[in-house]
Amino acid sequence: MTQVSRRRLLGFAGAGVALAGAGAAAGAGLDHALSAPEPHAAPGLVPFHGEHQAGIVTPTQEHLHFAALDVTTKDRAKLVSLLRKWTDAARRMTGGQEVVPNGAVGGSAAAPPGDTGEALDLPAASLTLTIGFGPSLFDDRFGLADRRPPALADLPAFPKDNLDPARSGGDLCIQACADDPQVAVHAVRNLVRIGFGTTEVRWSQLGFGRSASTSRSQVTPRNLFGFKDGTNNLKAEDTDALAQHVWVAPGDGPDWMTGGSYLVARRIRMHIETWDRSPLREQEQVVGRAKGTGAPLGQSAEFDPVDLHVGGANGEPLVPADAHIRLASAENLNGVRILRRGYNFVDGSDGVGHLEAGLFFICFNRDPRTQFVPMQKVLAAKDAMMEYLEHTGSALFAVPPGVTETGYWGEPLFG
Amino acid sequence: MTLRKTPLVVAGSAALLALSACSGGDQKAAAGGPITVEATDTACTVSATTANAGNLSFEVTNKGTKVTEFYLYAQGDRIMGEVENIAPGLTRKLTIEVPDAGTYQTACKPGMSGDGIRGTFTVTGGASRQADTNTQLADATKSYATYVASQSDALLTETQKFADAVKSGNVADAKARYAPTRTYYERIEPVAEKFGELDPAIDVREADLEEGQQFTGFHRLEKDLWATGLQPDSGQIADKLVADVTTLVNQAKTIQLSALDLANGAKGLLDEVATGKITGEEETFSHTDLWDFQANLDGSKAAIQSLRPVLQERDPQLVSEVDTQVKNVQTLLDAQRSGDGFKYYTELTQDQIRQFASAVDALGEPLSKVAEVVAQ
Numbered sequence: 192m193t194q195v196s197r198r199r200l201l202g203f204a205g206a207g208v209a210l211a212g213a214g215a216a217a218g219a220g221l222d223h224a225l226s227a228p229e230p231h232a233a234p235g236l237v238p239f240h241g242e243h244q245a246g247i248v249t250p251t252q253e254h255l256h257f258a259a260l261d262v263t264t265k266d267r268a269k270l271v272s273l274l275r276k277w278t279d280a281a282r283r284m285t286g287g288q289e290v291v292p293n294g295a296v297g298g299s300a301a302a303p304p305g306d307t308g309e310a311l312d313l314p315a316a317s318l319t320l321t322i323g324f325g326p327s328l329f330d331d332r333f334g335l336a337d338r339r340p341p342a343l344a345d346l347p348a349f350p351k352d353n354l355d356p357a358r359s360g361g362d363l364c365i366q367a368c369a370d371d372p373q374v375a376v377h378a379v380r381n382l383v384r385i386g387f388g389t390t391e392v393r394w395s396q397l398g399f400g401r402s403a404s405t406s407r408s409q410v411t412p413r414n415l416f417g418f419k420d421g422t423n424n425l426k427a428e429d430t431d432a433l434a435q436h437v438w439v440a441p442g443d444g445p446d447w448m449t450g451g452s453y454l455v456a457r458r459i460r461m462h463i464e465t466w467d468r469s470p471l472r473e474q475e476q477v478v479g480r481a482k483g484t485g486a487p488l489g490q491s492a493e494f495d496p497v498d499l500h501v502g503g504a505n506g507e508p509l510v511p512a513d514a515h516i517r518l519a520s521a522e523n524l525n526g527v528r529i530l531r532r533g534y535n536f537v538d539g540s541d542g543v544g545h546l547e548a549g550l551f552f553i554c555f556n557r558d559p560r561t562q563f564v565p566m567q568k569v570l571a572a573k574d575a576m577m578e579y580l581e582h583t584g585s586a587l588f589a590v591p592p593g594v595t596e597t598g599y600w601g602e603p604l605f606g
Numbered sequence: 607m608t609l610r611k612t613p614l615v616v617a618g619s620a621a622l623l624a625l626s627a628c629s630g631g632d633q634k635a636a637a638g639g640p641i642t643v644e645a646t647d648t649a650c651t652v653s654a655t656t657a658n659a660g661n662l663s664f665e666v667t668n669k670g671t672k673v674t675e676f677y678l679y680a681q682g683d684r685i686m687g688e689v690e691n692i693a694p695g696l697t698r699k700l701t702i703e704v705p706d707a708g709t710y711q712t713a714c715k716p717g718m719s720g721d722g723i724r725g726t727f728t729v730t731g732g733a734s735r736q737a738d739t740n741t742q743l744a745d746a747t748k749s750y751a752t753y754v755a756s757q758s759d760a761l762l763t764e765t766q767k768f769a770d771a772v773k774s775g776n777v778a779d780a781k782a783r784y785a786p787t788r789t790y791y792e793r794i795e796p797v798a799e800k801f802g803e804l805d806p807a808i809d810v811r812e813a814d815l816e817e818g819q820q821f822t823g824f825h826r827l828e829k830d831l832w833a834t835g836l837q838p839d840s841g842q843i844a845d846k847l848v849a850d851v852t853t854l855v856n857q858a859k860t861i862q863l864s865a866l867d868l869a870n871g872a873k874g875l876l877d878e879v880a881t882g883k884i885t886g887e888e889e890t891f892s893h894t895d896l897w898d899f900q901a902n903l904d905g906s907k908a909a910i911q912s913l914r915p916v917l918q919e920r921d922p923q924l925v926s927e928v929d930t931q932v933k934n935v936q937t938l939l940d941a942q943r944s945g946d947g948f949k950y951y952t953e954l955t956q957d958q959i960r961q962f963a964s965a966v967d968a969l970g971e972p973l974s975k976v977a978e979v980v981a982q
Contacts, residue, residue: 350816353887464967465877468974470870489687491640491663491701501700502688509687542956543884543963572816578881 235317235370239285241593242450243438244600246319246368247555248427248530250406254372255398255534256379257456257551259325259361259586260390267333271605273389277322277382278599287315290381307384310377318374320382321366322600323454323588328362338604340444342453342558343589349571349582358458358584361393366454366553372399394584396458398534398551405532411485411493415461415535415548416579418478419485422493423516425530436528436562437555439592447603450592452555455563458536458584461549466579477575479514487516499523513575519566527562529554549580559587639663640699643714645692646670650714650723659732662704664689667697670716677713677722678702686710690718707732742916743865743980750868750912751859754794758855761790765851769844772827772836781831785894785947788824791851792901793908795878796871797858804854808847811888822846825890832891865913869977872909875902876970884963886951896948899962900939906973907932913980921979924972931969938965 237245262270280290289295294306329339365382369375376397383392402414403421407428414420425432434440439448466474475482485493489501489509499517503509510517521528533552541547556562571577591601640663644651647670666676666689673693678686687702704710707729713722764787771780791798791809799805808823815821821829822843830840837843882888883899910917910928917925938961942949954962 347817350814353813462881465880465970468873468877468970470974470977473870486701489689489701490699491661495699498689498698498700500690501698502685502690503702504684504686506685506688543960544967545963568817578877581881 235315236287237285237315237317237319239282239320239594240596243452243593244319244321244590245285245593246321246366247452247532247590248405248425248433248437249319250317250409250427251401251404251532252317252319252368252370252375253399253401254369254375255401255551255553256367256372256375256395257398257553258365258367258379258383258395259393259456260363260365260383260386261393262328262332262362262390264389265332267605269389270333271599273386274601274605275599276385278594280381280385281320281378281600284310284378284381285315285318285320287318290385307377307381309380310374313371313374313377316369316371316374318367318369318378320378321368321454321590323364323366323590324601324604325361325363325586325588327360335604338445338447340439340448340589342439342444342448342560343587344560346455346559346585346587347564347568349567351571351577351580352582352585354585355583358394358396360586361588363390364454364456364586364588372397396456396536396551396584397538398536400535402533402535402550403531405530414550415463415537416466416474416478418474418480418482419493420533421531422480422485423497423520425528432528433530436557437530439557443557447601448589448591449603452530452557452590453559453563454588454590455552455554455556455559456584456586456588457552457567457582459550459552460547460581460583462545462579462581463548464545476511476514477579479510479516488514497522511575513573515570515574515576518569518574524566524569527566529556529562529566549583555590640665643667643676643712644669645674645676645714645716647672647716648723650676650712650725652712652725652727655726656728656730657704659705659707659729660703661701662687662729663699663701665697665699666692666714668692668694670694672716673718674714674716675718675722676700677711677715678704678727679711679713681709683711704729705732740916742919746865746868746912746916747863750863750909753908753912754797754861755859757790757794758858761787761794762848762851762855764790765848768827769848772831772844773841775836777831777836780827781892784824784828784831784892785889785897788894789897789901789904791824792898793905794858795902795905796867796874796909797861797863798854800861801854801857804850804857807850808854811890813887813890823850828889828891865916865980866977868909868913869980872906872913872976873970873973875906875909876966876973878902880963880966880970884959884966889951893950893952894947895951896939896942900948903932903935903939910973910976913976917976917979920982921975924975924979927972928969928976931965931972935962935965935969938962 237249239245264270283290289306291305295304295308295311298305326343326345329335365379367375367378401412403424404411405424405427407426411419411422425436437452439451441449471482475488480487486495487497487510489498497510497516497520499508499510499520499522501509517523531554533550536551537546537548539547554563591604594600594602641657642653643664643666645666645668664676668674671694673691675688675690675692677688680686686704687700689698689700692698710727710729712725712727715722764783768780768783768787771783809825810821810823811825812821812829824847826843827840827847830836879899879902883895883902886893886895888898889895914925
């Protein structure tokens, strides 16, 4: 039979079209099997190799499947072998290919297919795969204890945390982002499958509707509160700011993390029912922005700089003292910034007639101890929005730097 | 539970009503883009001196040598909007909502002091509306103030008795008094929460403590009584509770509330139920959440009761909807009565919890519309 190849579909769709957004040399992301006839950058392909892992500052896709896993073996060699297999599979899948050549239907009819097949016929959909190492990976199992970065310090308890252990922590994480949810789920599913016997899924989260933009080429999306979210986010184009706030620099900690970043994941339940019953004015004051335009209060357009010093009637600050954008601002936090990359979620109902909905918050920062932690402390204690939020899951991962064309994820740590 | 930080706390009630009345969502600025203001050390040049009512945008550029600020004043030097700390060479933008026609004044203040360099600014069109002279609304706030005063007095008396029981080591008596005493607090919670530092001292939950914050108040004693046994400092905590409640009660009797505060308070109490009591998070150790639930409902009813004449006149259908839904919630609560109080949260079935949540949502919907009617 004719092989249905994801690669062929891609080539067809991609001929001669320049990649939109920030990634200029998309072709570099294709592995050798794919590189031959296609000299042009293809749409929907995000380079896999590079100094940094993709999926951090590359333009945020529309869908997420995030998985946290525990390593079930104590055999370091097995763990390293898995990371190599994962890297090979990720190279192929982010290039729009099956996990192994002819994986879904081209193998022996007597054997289970090497690719689960649900992404067959689908393009790469900008798939990125990003992995991270949790603090628990650095216990005594794999001889990594002395390589644990000081910045990978366990997060403290924040006021009002209501964390579910079944949605928190993990030895490893896989962040799969794509413009098609099926592609993201396919990627995680196949990596998990490769990991059977070495890893098991601890928890996972689906997300839709990116809730922040990470590139100036993207419009600002809205979160489930109906507000534009991420207007002031760090952007891929702000290379100096990224160097300062996102990428681990030489000397920050162990060398193996140079070029990496730290990922904080927080599952934030939003009490959308009480929010929906609050007056528009209160909603806007809680956020600190106008709901329609996204303009900071006291300003007229979305990208007008936030001015915390303007006052309205009676001289009261127009951006209230407990407004979200005031408390989260760099100005209020001694210059601290983070790169947000969260997604909305709706996980059915909570069993008492409300939607189990919210924001799966993901952020990247150079050192959580000086960035995410102080920011979240202030927000948990003072943010008016906390009345409508409940943090129900939490995890922290060290995201190692990107991989070379022959390397594997985490090679500087294990190699 | 310390949750609600109503943003409507500080400003005067008349101004609030005027502002809220036009919250209908017209985001458009007055035609013609921003009004530019050129500020120097000796002049304040405003590019237009008239505008239509609505959102006015000013773009203030400091071409002087001193740090400056810009104000728009209504009559009587009431500030409509301001922008401070404009360093030389900087341009800052300011959008102000000016709903009423009238004569205003612009002012630049080089050096950020004095009356500034003034100019007349005329706003036309809009709805020139009177201040809140509605006697019905004034009566509503007066009636509610009486309610707050009566609840406060009872709160102080009962807190004293509760504290005495703790201090004498009479755990059984203290436990019996705990939930009924809190009832008085929970009924006037929207008022209590206006006192930023006192409310956490009296009512903070252990899970909400900030780093370095001492665990004091009702819930600390709740933990002592139900979980850990009385501690060496339980007596001190009890004394502090009485002292804090005394301060709160004195302040609560003097607070000026607006009719909008009442409306938002009635809704806020239900939100408290929806997020804290329905989930059993408020009374982690004693599980007396239903006592609080009833008290929140009482407080909400009291606020609505004060507003009833206004609401009845302006939107009788809304009143009847609120009444119906209140009755539904009350029926569910009554079904869980036990002795002088209620069943413990832990005795409720998941199905009963779901019924409560659903009834509270059904009541929350009409309650959320009350403020708009009050602001008409």
